[in-house]
Amino acid sequence: xxxxxxxxxxxxxxxxxxxxxxxxxxxxxxxxxxxxxxxxxxxxxxxxxxxxxxxxxxxxxxxxxxxxxxxxxxxxxxxxxxxxxxxxxxxxxxxxxxxxxxxxxxxxxxxxxxxxxxxxxxxxxxxxxxxxxxxxxxxxxxxxxxxxxxxxxxxxxxxxxxxxxxxxxxxxxxxxxxxxxxxxxxxxxxxxxxxxxxxxxxxxxxxxx
Numbered sequence: 376x377x378x379x380x381x382x383x384x385x386x387x388x389x390x391x392x393x394x395x396x397x398x399x400x401x402x403x404x405x406x407x408x409x410x411x412x413x414x415x416x417x418x419x420x421x422x423x424x425x426x427x428x429x430x431x432x433x434x435x436x437x438x439x440x441x442x443x444x445x446x447x448x449x450x451x452x453x454x455x456x457x458x459x460x461x462x463x464x465x466x467x468x469x470x471x472x473x474x475x476x477x478x479x480x481x482x483x484x485x486x487x488x489x490x491x492x493x494x495x496x497x498x499x500x501x502x503x504x505x506x507x508x509x510x511x512x513x514x515x516x517x518x519x520x521x522x523x524x525x526x527x528x529x530x531x532x533x534x535x536x537x538x539x540x541x542x543x544x545x546x547x548x549x550x551x552x553x554x555x556x557x558x559x560x561x562x563x564x565x566x567x568x569x570x571x572x573x574x575x576x577x578x579x580x581x582x583x584x
Contacts, residue, residue: 390421392431392442400431432507439507440486443557463541466569466580476578477558480539482508488558489539491578495562498537498549504559505551510534512551520552527553537565542582544568 394401399411404419412423424432430443468476468491476491482500485508492499505512515530534547548564569580 390433390442392444395426395429395431395444398426400426402431435486438481438484438486441488441504441507464582466539466542468578468580470576470578478539480537482537482559483510483535485509489561490558491566492560492562493566495560497531497562497564498534498547499556499560499562500549500551501556501559502551502553503555510551515551518550520550522552522554529553537561542580544582 390402390404392400393403396411399413400423402410402412402418402421402423404410404421410418412418414423414425416423420435422434424434424439426432430441432439432441434440466478468478470476478489478491480487480489487504487508500510502512510532512530512532515532518529518531519526520529530551532549532551534549536543536545537547538544544565547568566580569582571578571580573579
């Protein structure tokens with residue numbers, strides 16, 4: 376038996392995990408037909424590293440990222456050339472059905488999935504994601520954090536860069552939590568670099584001068 380999500384087809388340059396069937400990930404890359412991929416195999420430049428019960432670890436051009444069943448498609452490169460220059464000033468996010476603002480982006484050049492959290496003081500990253508990105512968080516400042524199981528130690532660090540689309544900011548304060556998190560929380564250490572306003576179901580972030 377396998378798991379198959381009901382996501383629609385991704386747009387050009389996007390990849391989505393549409394199912395997990397018999398130890399293979401069912402990947403849709405751009406407008407191509409879905410392909411069952413085993414760990415170690417590659418489809419259109421995207422390599423499957425490992426597979427879990429509801430997620431897949433992928434790699435493209437040395438950058439690793441995680442896709443989960445039911446999540447929005449992730450942008451990937453499907454042609455020659457590198458990413459667009461990070462000289463933009465505006466980010467526009469559209470809320471999902473639960474009212475959350477989510478986006479794919481990168482931390483220190485590593486692809487990640489973000490969700491906006493205006494109540495978080497700083498960007499928050501789960502330990503598993505921090506380890507996957509190779510962040511040297513164990514050398515950061517120890518901090519005490521409240522978890523479901525009580526108080527635990529986290530680490531305060533500085534990120535070289537956080538990028539969404541063609542907008543990038545540098546030297547961003549963050550904390551690494553001792554527990555895993557489904558997404559990186561975009562807290563105010565990132566959001567305060569922007570003027571923020573809501574228009575219907577959209578959040579617009581204008582980079583401060």
